[in-house]
Amino acid sequence: MKASILYEFNQPLLWQETDRPTPGPTEVLIQVMACGIDGTDLKLLSGFGYAPDLPFIMGHEIAGVIAEVGDHVIDFKLGEWVIAYNFTTCGECLPCLTAHEQLCVNMGSILGVKGKNGGYAEYVVVPERQLVRISPGVTWTDAAICCDAGLTAFHAVDRSRLKVGETVLIIGIGGVGSVAVQVAKAAGACVFAVEVSAEKEAWAREMGADETLNPSRVDIPATVRELTNGFGVDCVIDIVGQSATIGDGINALRHGGRLLLVGYTPDYYALEGKYLAQNELELIGTRAGRKQDLINAVSFMASDKAESIVTQTFPMKEANEALAALRYGEVCGRIVLLT
Ligand SMILES: [Zn+2]
Structure with missing residues (x-):
């Protein structure tokens, strides 16, 4: 061969x-x-x-x-x-x-x-x-991307416990993010997507994002609060994992909000214990996915909701x-x- x-x-x-x-x-x-x-x-x-x-x-x-x-x-x-x-x-x-x-x-x-x-x-x-x-x-192509992009997105959204009517900020709309936007929409959430170029912002909207935010143009936490009557989002899914994106994510959460870390880099992020405790924030790690997430991803790809x-x-x-x-x-x- x-x-x-x-x-x-x-x-x-x-x-x-x-x-x-x-x-x-x-x-x-x-x-x-x-x-x-x-x-x-x-x-x-x-x-x-x-x-x-x-x-x-x-x-x-x-x-x-x-x-x-x-x-x-x-x-x-x-x-x-x-x-x-x-x-x-x-x-x-x-x-x-x-x-x-x-x-x-x-x-x-x-x-x-x-x-x-x-x-x-x-x-x-x-x-x-x-x-x-x-x-x-x-x-064949849509089936193939389920193996990592699809499975990882499904697992992250599953662990996020997103509910109908909640708001989610998804940071990084590459392969995983493109599926995550669709799955979060299918779960009934309102999706804000963070991307750094106009072309990728347009792509995120094509995938179903309700709003796109570009960190080179706006302050992410401040803009999220404007979009949510000052409260912040219920959930952040960070697929980049740099100290800047983790910081934006933490600061964009409402009281009791959940931050999912999917992507990671060698970066650290220093978080004051008091802020975490007094706001009852949840930090949730997520690694690739279970075999069941792969089954869910490929069956989603067969649905008319999938792009x-x-x-x-x-x-x-x-x-x-x-x-x-x-x-x-x-x-x-x-x-x-x-x-
Ligand atoms: Zn084992």
Whole structure:
């Protein structure tokens, strides 16, 4: 098969022939149809954060057709259309047994990120346990982006406990934010989106945001209070995680409000304990998502409420060009590679 292979950090991937992997007894071989790319891939390329052993095949938003099944695979068969949950977990610890696989205390590999080759290839092997069927009517590209952007957005909104009529400030309308805006709207919330360019503000409105706020033009907490009769928002979902965005988020919350931290950077944020206590603020971390969030995301994509967040596609062999477009371009939504 052919794949885009990472041989050296900070160097272009090489599109070349490599051995087609063979599924083990409880695994399937997927013929990749689409694979999304995102900022995690850029970090991998530069060896920042997760540093997989090289050579490595990236790609953690995989959609495709089952091309081969292991001898002990029970629930899936040849030809089925599937997407892949990225975490290979132990299945035995308390988080695993309570359907919080993303918190597995014995976390194994992460598909296309660490320890297991991903979807920048014509074929990829995935354990049966990590497969989710694609709902009818969902395109390959929309199915692929569910694996990270969709799942992360669903998990964050789930943890936010958003209710009908509440207000939410979503900071950062990239792939995850584009889905989060839609899911928050579907939950009946009023959505304010924070983005730094006019083009991305327009994109956020296209995704359903009621208002957009640009921190280069307005003071975010002050503007939020103007929009909420001085109260502040019920909830903030911060997908950026810089000290400035965390600060804006905290200061935009109403008394008793909830701040969800989805994105993160090496930044710290100093918060006075008294402010947290006396305003009864809740700070909630959220990591990727559960397998159930992936199931919810792909079924949402099949609904008439969903807008595609995929704005550009590249042939699989042009992964370097796609990554450059992501790194240097003003990309709204998501870029997806197609075989
Ligand atoms: Zn576990």
